[in-house]
Amino acid sequence: xxxxxxxxxxxxxxxxxxxxxxxxxxxxxxxxxxxxxxxxxxxxxxxxxxxxxxxxxxxxxxxxxxxxxxxxxxxxxxxxxxxxxx
Numbered sequence: 001x002x003x004x005x006x007x008x009x010x011x012x013x014x015x016x017x018x019x020x021x022x023x024x025x026x027x028x029x030x031x032x033x034x035x036x037x038x039x040x041x042x043x044x045x046x047x048x049x050x051x052x053x054x055x056x057x058x059x060x061x062x063x064x065x066x067x068x069x070x071x072x073x074x075x076x077x078x079x080x081x082x083x084x085x086x
Contacts, residue, residue, distance in 0.1 A: 007040050007048035009062050011079070012072060014038070016065040021075040029082040042083055049080040
């Protein structure tokens, strides 16, 4: 099932103009926990991050942007760890 793609697209959209997305993980995790800037719950985001990281899809194709699949996977992995640590 590809339900995770909508959640990942929302996160990727927020990161697409960032020069180094992994540097914004803590800020993004705080916004997610507070319910700011994204309509999905932290639980939905955690589940979507797990599915995206485990998928074989090229995550840079979820929305067209300059960041590679490798950069997004790394950023999403860091974000997942940050959210699960809360």
